[in-house]
Amino acid sequence: MKRAFPILGVLTAILLSYALYQALVAAPTEQTMGDVQRIFYYHVPSAWTAFILFFVNFGASVLYLTKRRPAADIVALVSAEVGVVFCTIVLVTGPIWARPVWGIWWTWDMRLTSTLVLWLIYVSYLFLRRFSSSGQTPTLAAALAVLGALCVPFVYFSIWFFRTQHPQPVMGGGGSIDPRMLHVLLVNWLAFSCFAFLVCWSRYRLESLQREVDQAHALESLLDLRGSVR
């Protein structure tokens, strides 16, 4: 397992640079928007990756609540952290694109608002993890993750009632996207998913080590205490 990590790291680096080349050079320039449109190859894959990670967080939280495996808790923590990072990328790249194309930084349309709310929910999840005392954190966080995930359909439904200004070509099945662009998009998505997986993996190892160290410290201080009593 440990040997697979550097191999995956090198593969991800190659894939990311290939995806970068594809997005900036190989992909055809969009007719009306020009080069600004290329941010799309970062915006959309980041969004998909973030959604997958939030879904992983939900699955791991349910697993933790039913089976009480510490590993499931670490997976939940890690996927939420990395998911929030990718969701932040979505929320930052979106306005950068929107300013020249729509003429505004932000609009309260359905997808922007619901992504922002999603981001808020998972940031509050991270807040809870930071603020609760260590023994109870996994259970409380898992309960919050379940409630947060259940909230997502409500967020989409309620905000769906507002006017939508977002471009629909990829998700809505409008089919107007150039096949070469779609290819670049999917390559980027693959690269981003690999990268997210890699970050999650190293964060998982770090967190496991951290917990081992904490446990060793706790044990050591207990032993010290017993020695001094004797």
Add this chain to the structure above:
Amino acid sequence: MSAPAGITRATLLKDLRLEWRSKDAINSMLFFSLLVVVVFSFSFDPSAEESRQIAGGLIWVAFLFAAVVALNQTWAREIRNQVLDAYRVSPAPANSLFIAKVLGNFIFVTVLEALMTPLFIAFYRLRALGPAWQLLLVAVLGTWALVVNGTFFAAMSLRTRSREIMLPLLLFPISIPAILAMVQATTAILSGEGARFWIVLLVTYDLVFTTVCLLLFETVLNAE
């Protein structure tokens, strides 16, 4: 009466009696929402016809913030003298306690709303163009959504550092769909449009979150 219902009743009556004697929660909520009304009136002309469009949001923001004041106190009361620990080691079902707390908070917030609504009507010259009885329905459903989630998250934030800050941080993001539905329904009724979608959404939200909170409460109460 079955045992769980008896426990619920006893806890609820105890909370109501405590509140009746101290009036801590209701007084602080009333004063807080009054402050919100006054502060908001500086930011726009409250008597203008356009303020009808924002009145729904304003009323609910005032109630939401005021409810947080009461919700923060519900469990804090049980921490003193280790009442909550005693409850956890007793064989009483956790959900009886939860339902009692939710009902108690529901009563407090409803009383607040009943007292504050006339003031809102007077200050902002509100007049419902749509069916006014629907406002009652929205108020009950919306309050229930706030109170169920709020009681649950208050129990959760009890276990954290700086718990008073934690409650709104957890409660508001999850409640956004409910808040949106309450605000939109109220605005729609006040300006004479249909609010059916929002009421159905609120009913679904209430059902789903009440069920899940009941399923998870015991886990959260006994989290170690």
